[in-house]
Amino acid sequence: MAEDVVVGDRFVVPAAELSERFSRSSGPGGQGVNTTDSRVELSFDVAGSAAIPEHLRDRVLDRLSARLVDGVLTIAASEQRSQLMNREAARGRLANLLLDASAAPSPKRRPTKPSRGSKERRLASKKRRSDVKRGRAGRFDP
Numbered sequence: 001m002a003e004d005v006v007v008g009d010r011f012v013v014p015a016a017e018l019s020e021r022f023s024r025s026s027g028p029g030g031q032g033v034n035t036t037d038s039r040v041e042l043s044f045d046v047a048g049s050a051a052i053p054e055h056l057r058d059r060v061l062d063r064l065s066a067r068l069v070d071g072v073l074t075i076a077a078s079e080q081r082s083q084l085m086n087r088e089a090a091r092g093r094l095a096n097l098l099l100d101a102s103a104a105p106s107p108k109r110r111p112t113k114p115s116r117g118s119k120e121r122r123l124a125s126k127k128r129r130s131d132v133k134r135g136r137a138g139r140f141d142p
Contacts, residue, residue: 010102042075
């Protein structure tokens with residue numbers, strides 16, 4: 001069953017670098033919930049993996065730093081009643097996490113000044129608003 005995890009077109013995590021642990025899951029399952037080990041914990045050593053290219057490793061470690069324990073990323077899946085489906089869910093989540101973490105950073109914002117027209121529109125709108133409020137002052141000449 002052990003198959004490699006493909007992370008977009010960036011890299012492939014070999015099944016040999018993944019470790020799975022199974023335990024009893026909470027939730028639905030009837031009588032079988034007490035006997036089957038359907039919960040899956042998938043662990044992947046991000047810091048020590050040879051599968052992640054060097055130019056991406058620092059970026060992935062930095063972005064996943066809150067989820068890593070000693071450089072190891074652990075994902076738990078227990079939504080399904082079957083162990084096989086939980087294994088697939090955990091591998092899919094691992095691929096999505098690594099894909100997001102290895103994405104190129106977004107380009108820096110280039111600061112721009114407001115255009116002359118937008119400044120004029122803003123001031124005209126402020127003037128209209130102040131006229132409306134001044135009209136509510138209640139200064140009537142009898």
